[in-house]
Amino acid sequence: MIRSRSGSRGTTPSPGRRPTTPATDSGRVGRLRGALGRSMGRRRILLVLVPLTLVVLVAALPTQKWLDNRRAIAAAESQLSGLRAANERATATAESLRSGAELERLAREQYGYAKPGEEVYHVLPAPRDPVRVPDAWPFSALGAALGR
Numbered sequence: 001m002i003r004s005r006s007g008s009r010g011t012t013p014s015p016g017r018r019p020t021t022p023a024t025d026s027g028r029v030g031r032l033r034g035a036l037g038r039s040m041g042r043r044r045i046l047l048v049l050v051p052l053t054l055v056v057l058v059a060a061l062p063t064q065k066w067l068d069n070r071r072a073i074a075a076a077e078s079q080l081s082g083l084r085a086a087n088e089r090a091t092a093t094a095e096s097l098r099s100g101a102e103l104e105r106l107a108r109e110q111y112g113y114a115k116p117g118e119e120v121y122h123v124l125p126a127p128r129d130p131v132r133v134p135d136a137w138p139f140s141a142l143g144a145a146l147g148r
Contacts, residue, residue, distance in 0.1 A: 131146065
């Protein structure tokens with residue numbers, strides 16, 4: 001049976017359209033099914049990709065934060081070990097300063113202290129040669145004036 005555009009049943013085709021037969025009708029249905037299948041395939045892909053993208057984002061952001069936290073913890077532990085070593089050195093220095101021998105040594109070396117009745121001698125370094133003048137012509141008069 002032939003249907004017109006208006007949906008009423010009739011035997012005459014509408015003007016400008018060819019009459020439909022079951023063969024041409026099944027071709028049209030096949031094309032529609034193919035187009036519908038392609039759009040359903042795209043929908044299925046979107047239905048899979050959108051949640052998958054969300055899962056990746058939800059998993060990636062905490063992972064990045066976790067990695068940043070691990071780096072910060074490693075840096076803090078490194079700094080803590082350095083501070084502990086400095087603290088141990090300071091404790092050892094404080095313990096050595098509690099003894100009278102270390103205080104006496106530092107007072108003698110750094111401040112020149114002496115016990116009553118002792119004489120302290122300071123040996124000065126050798127004087128440096130202030131100016132070296134070459135023996136060539138323009139400098140010979142200058143060297144003679146400096147006593148060289």
